[in-house]
Amino acid sequence: MKKLYIILYILISFCSYAQIGIGTSNPQGILHVDGAKDNLVSGVPTSGQQINDFIITASGNVGIGNTAPQRKLDADAGAQSLRIQNLIRQVPADHDILIRSEASGDVTTAKYSYSINSASIAAGAAGTVTIPSTINIPAGMLIVRSGNACGRTMISTYMYSDMSLGYLSAVARDKVGVVTSSAGGAGTSSGWGVKFANVLGCADGGGATQFDYTIVKTGGSTYTITNNGNIARTYTLTVFRL
Structure with missing residues (x-):
């Protein structure tokens, strides 16, 4: 019984600190999904390999097509548009628009x-x-x-x-x-x-x-x-x- 407790303790400790990789044996974050299963077995995936990846880092940043996200949501759109369906439509008294910095890629709001x-x-x-x-x-x-x-x-x-x-x-x-x-x-x-x-x-x-x-x-x-x-x-x- 004592040995069983020791094994369970080791497993819990491992799960508490381990990185989980799905489709990859080389996860770059707490949770890393390699959609195409084409990442390297060691080192950082290339930009071409990252484009089909999804990751959550230890700091809570989420990357899509990017394994080193610098913001809470950091997506590489791959030169395509982003698609959002079934948004609520409203006309407030004052309007904000989303603007994107060409230099940094940051998306912020501006008053319209x-x-x-x-x-x-x-x-x-x-x-x-x-x-x-x-x-x-x-x-x-x-x-x-x-x-x-x-x-x-x-x-x-x-x-x-x-x-x-x-x-x-x-x-x-x-x-x-x-x-x-x-x-x-x-x-x-x-x-x-x-x-x-x-x-x-x-x-x-x-x-x-x-x-x-x-x-x-x-x-x-x-x-x-x-x-x-x-x-x-x-x-x-x-x-x-x-």
Whole structure:
């Protein structure tokens, strides 16, 4: 009986520290599966031999087609696309996208779009809207939007990069915006004034000038909007990565 205990103890100790190889007698990690059973009996498998391998290392990294994974999941796609089926489809208010570093192969997330509302800006007053620095979209498209109580929406689009801001278009339902530009001050972009002539009045008090405004980029992620209309207005700013 004593001998049996000794044997069991040795086996348990062996299993606690052993590497398990499936299809290979030369495992490179805690669990190593050689799909094609083509690995070397000693040494590190070649890159061609690794492409059909799956491994879990002692640090918990998982490698697919790679026997020395450097991340929690490190896959060599073999110049093919990755396939994921039956993902849930959703449209959140803000979107992230996956981006891949060509140099390291690391896949990380980046913000694709972000929306923020200004405070209510009184007629003739100016307000500042700041995109959080954590959003990190230094160049892309900017959309400025505002609506009234009568179901009319004003939408203006711009391109921006660093301290440059370029006007593209503006509409308020059936009215096309008329734009004027002005030279920016020190450390700001050019300013853009947009007017929507003959917009119909609304029960909320908005007159023909209700959507008129001026915008200037005053910082890397800061915009100042001047409400040139006749009533207080809230603006929604949305930035998109291009």
